[in-house]
Amino acid sequence: MKCPYCGNPDTRVIDSRPAEDGSSIRRRRSCDTCGKRFTTYEKVETIPLIVIKKDNNREQYDRGKIEKGILQACYKRPVPAEVIRKTVEQIETEIFNREEKEIPSKVIGEIVMHKLKDLDEVAYVRFASVYREFKDVNTFMEELKSILDKK
Incomplete structure (x- = not known):
């Protein structure tokens, strides 16, 4: 996952857990280059409605x-x-x-x-x-x- 702060293409996952809605995964990530942390959400791709x-x-x-x-x-x-x-x-x-x-x-x-x-x-x-x-x-x-x- 690309860092939104410095653009580094390699970040690491610190923590993963189900999001509140239960249909996605919340991941806390950290950038090794700039040291900033950010959150991403992973959701199942569905057929377009x-x-x-x-x-x-x-x-x-x-x-x-x-x-x-x-x-x-x-x-x-x-x-x-x-x-x-x-x-x-x-x-x-x-x-x-x-x-x-x-x-x-x-x-x-x-x-x-x-x-x-x-x-x-x-x-x-x-x-x-x-x-x-x-x-x-x-x-x-x-x-x-x-x-x-x-x-």
Whole structure:
């Protein structure tokens, strides 16, 4: 593994253990040249997942899009970064556990909204307003009423 600090191509593993999610290995490494330490994660390579968009275009699954959407929904909300990271991992696990080669973006969006509803109601409404393309204030109010009715 190449050192991210000095570029030395040879580093050594100091410690290996399963990562928190259980699906990857966390390795602490040390560079013999510069002496710095860094962490790497080793994950099983899976068959690429294809996402079917609303317009029927297909693109490769991108975890970053889910992270970005959740981060935007949780902007200035009291949701710790660690909780967001774990939520993204849960969403990704749920997606890959379906063992499908193609998945509609609608299914991914519904999974994200379900997780956000449990995480933070304001973040959920923010995400839903963009995802469901609320056309006017009445649609927005209907969603808010459905949340309030369930309390």
